[in-house]
Amino acid sequence: MDILSLLIFIPLLFGLVVLALPLKPKIAKYIGFFVSFITLFLGFKLFFDFQTVAKLQFETVMPWIANYGIVYHIGVDGISLFILMSTVFLMPLIYIFLWHQDKKGYWANVMILQGSVTGALLSMDLILFYLFWEMMLLPIFFMIGMYGSGEKRATALKVTLYTMFGSFLMLVSILYLGFHHFKQLGFWSFTVFDLQNVALSADAIIFVFIGFILAFAIKIPFFPFHTWLPQTYSDAPTATVVILSSIMAKLGVYALIRFVFPIFPELIAEYSYIFMTIGVIGLIYFGIGALMQNDIKKMLAYSSASHLSMIVVGLFSLNIIGAIGSIYLIVAHAISTGALFLMVDYLEKHTGTREINKLGGLAKNAPIYTLFFAFFMLTVIGLPSTSGFASELLIIFGVFKESMIIGIITTASVLISVSFMLWMFGRVLLGGTKNKLLMLPDLNFLMVAALLPIMLLILAMGVYPFPFINLIEPSLVETLKVVKP
Numbered sequence: 024m025d026i027l028s029l030l031i032f033i034p035l036l037f038g039l040v041v042l043a044l045p046l047k048p049k050i051a052k053y054i055g056f057f058v059s060f061i062t063l064f065l066g067f068k069l070f071f072d073f074q075t076v077a078k079l080q081f082e083t084v085m086p087w088i089a090n091y092g093i094v095y096h097i098g099v100d101g102i103s104l105f106i107l108m109s110t111v112f113l114m115p116l117i118y119i120f121l122w123h124q125d126k127k128g129y130w131a132n133v134m135i136l137q138g139s140v141t142g143a144l145l146s147m148d149l150i151l152f153y154l155f156w157e158m159m160l161l162p163i164f165f166m167i168g169m170y171g172s173g174e175k176r177a178t179a180l181k182v183t184l185y186t187m188f189g190s191f192l193m194l195v196s197i198l199y200l201g202f203h204h205f206k207q208l209g210f211w212s213f214t215v216f217d218l219q220n221v222a223l224s225a226d227a228i229i230f231v232f233i234g235f236i237l238a239f240a241i242k243i244p245f246f247p248f249h250t251w252l253p254q255t256y257s258d259a260p261t262a263t264v265v266i267l268s269s270i271m272a273k274l275g276v277y278a279l280i281r282f283v284f285p286i287f288p289e290l291i292a293e294y295s296y297i298f299m300t301i302g303v304i305g306l307i308y309f310g311i312g313a314l315m316q317n318d319i320k321k322m323l324a325y326s327s328a329s330h331l332s333m334i335v336v337g338l339f340s341l342n343i344i345g346a347i348g349s350i351y352l353i354v355a356h357a358i359s360t361g362a363l364f365l366m367v368d369y370l371e372k373h374t375g376t377r378e379i380n381k382l383g384g385l386a387k388n389a390p391i392y393t394l395f396f397a398f399f400m401l402t403v404i405g406l407p408s409t410s411g412f413a414s415e416l417l418i419i420f421g422v423f424k425e426s427m428i429i430g431i432i433t434t435a436s437v438l439i440s441v442s443f444m445l446w447m448f449g450r451v452l453l454g455g456t457k458n459k460l461l462m463l464p465d466l467n468f469l470m471v472a473a474l475l476p477i478m479l480l481i482l483a484m485g486v487y488p489f490p491f492i493n494l495i496e497p498s499l500v501e502t503l504k505v506v507k508p
Contacts, residue, residue, distance in 0.1 A: 025083045027097050027145050030065050030107070034058050035138025038162075042131040052122065055130040059114035062137070066111035073104055077497035079147070087151070092201070092211030096147040100498040102350055103144050105491070106277055109357040110140060110270050112480070117262050119473045120365040123372060124260075129170050132162035133262050140270050144277065149197045149213045152282070157190055159271060166263045173258040182251045189238035189248075196234030199227070200286070219285050219505075232287045239283070242275035243331050246305030253312075256324035261368035264320070268327045269361035273353040276334055280350075280502055288506040291341070296426070298339040303432050305332030310439030314446075319367050319377045322447055323360065326403065329440060330356045336433055337418030341506055345421020346499050347492055348414050355410035355484060359402040362477055366396050369470075370451075373463050379450050386452040389463040393452050395474050400448055402481050404441045410484035 024032070037058050041051045073080060079098035087095045099107065114137060124130070139162070142155035160183055168179035200218045205211045207221060223231060241248045256264050284291055306329055313325035330352065337349035369392070371377045374385070386393040402409040405416075415437065423430035466474070484491055 025081065026065055026069055027081050027099060028083060030062055030069075030111075031097070031138050031142040031145065033061055033065075033138070034134040034141070038131045038134030038136075038138065041127060041134065046127055048125045048127045048130070051127040051130040052118065052124075055134050056115065056118040058134055059111075059118055059137075062111045062141075063115060066108055069099065070104065070108055073099070073101075073494070075101070075493050075497060077101075077501045082147075087148075090211070091213075092205075093150045093213055094148050095151060096214055097142075097145040097151075098147055099145060101494040101496070102280060102498045102502075103277065105350060105354050105495055106270075106273060106357075107141065107144055109273075109354045110137070110144075112477070113265065113269055113358065113361045116362065116365060116473050116477065117265055119469055120369060121262055124170075124262075126170060129166065129260065129262070132166045133266075136162040136166075136263075136266055140266065140274060143274060147214055147216070149200075149215060149218065149282065151213075152278075153190070153194055153197060156193075157187075160186055160190075163259075163263060163267070163271075167255065167259045170260045171258045171263075172260075174254070175258045178254050178258040182255045185251045186241055189241040192234040193238035196231040199231055215282055215285060221286075228287065228290065232283070232290050235278075235283050235287075239275040239278050242278075243272050243335070244328060245275075245335060246301055246308055246328075246332065249305075249309070249328055252328055253321050253324055256327075257318060257321050261364055264324075265361045265364050268324070268364060269357035272327065272331055273334075273357055276331065276338065276349070276353060279338065280346075280499075284502055285505050291339075291506050295339045295341050299336050299422070299426065299429050302332045302336035302339065303429055303436070305329070306336065306433065306436040307439065310436055310443070313443045314439065316443075317379050319370070319379060319447060319451065320364070322379075322443060323363055323367065326440065326443070327356070327360055329436075330360075330403070333415065333418055333433065333436075336429065337421055340418075340421040340425045341503060342421050342424050343496065343500060343503060344424065345418050346503060347495055348417025348419075348421055350495050350499065351410065351417060351484070351488070351491070352414035355414045355481070356403065358477055358481060359399045359409075359411060362399045362474065363396070363403065366392070366399070369466075370463065379447060382451045384453070385463040389452075389465040391465045391471060392463065395466065395471075395478070396452065397448065398478055398481075400444050402485075404444045405437060408482065408485045410481045410488070413485050413488045 041054055079100050082098040085095040087093050139155050139158040143152055146152035164179050164183045168176050200221050201213045204221045244252050309325045309329035313322045316322040334349045334352050337345040402411040405412040419434050422433050
């Protein structure tokens, strides 16, 4: 089996086996932890074997439903490789920080979710992509409904129905494109490379375009399709939140680049300023929303949405500088925010709360925890020499090239992020102790050993970004050429 298929099906199959067999939770955890290291090893092998060229690499094309041109077509380029590496890098960290979880189904669903996300990331056939895209919903539904908190069942139902609505519109658009491909070219195909050649009427293309945009806008979430976000992040178990925020939301942005840009280049070029404007509105709206939160998890949810809005602004600037910044921020934010959500779970586990007004002065007993928390927080707000700074700077440069006004607003909005993050950090870890009974034990050796590589990667991406940018640039240049020749 090829390396990309192994990255998809090892976690997927092990997750299904763990779910089916009567295993003890401890065994399930060890299996999941082992699987996370296998995929990490395969990810590194892929990374070092990857060539810095624009073409798709490690391709596998196999007939699936041949009568309708549906194929098992997977591959990786510089864009998807970068996002894939952030996924395999985060998975072992999830197991180490959430080792206290003692439900077999919890870990089985984490593995199924990893395999589904990887499958969607690597798919080049839109029916295959849709299959993995929908498959991601099942473990999310079960994890929130069974292992979440608060109004977990209502939340699980809401996010599932909301996402399924967008996915249904995308499926209709995919089938419409496939049918017209058959009608115009005489054979069925659903690969992105073939669907680029389909010609649609002016009215039809708008509706098909909207079907894709709504599906991805809900998943990102793109303002104003965010209403599922705060409660979901609050009620969902931490592993789900990390995957939702750090991987699945970014997959929505990636899908825009992979499918929407090449299939609808004229519409992307025509409406780019509208999407940039909506992105800027989201930047400010979600930033202000974060300032108003007392729950750290909800604050990070709004922060994540704000940064995703910045990613969208950079992407729709349609120049190579802004687009590289967007892909760079996808990975930078995935790693730093994923680590922050895990550290908030650690905080809640030991103090029993994540409400800001009930916490304070925790740094005194947990200096190592405070150091790592501060580092990841400063990465999120763009501290110079970190990956967050490098990516935000590229986005700002790219946006200024297209619009001075949007560039100024985007730059100024960074101050909102700085405000709510520093305010939260000062209240929770510094300052006076609110409750002397609240004690936060410091991170153990294994947790520190797991966080150190993440910290070093963030610094490497911030201090010397060129090796990473060189991987992304060739594929992005080819994608943008289609939109702006």
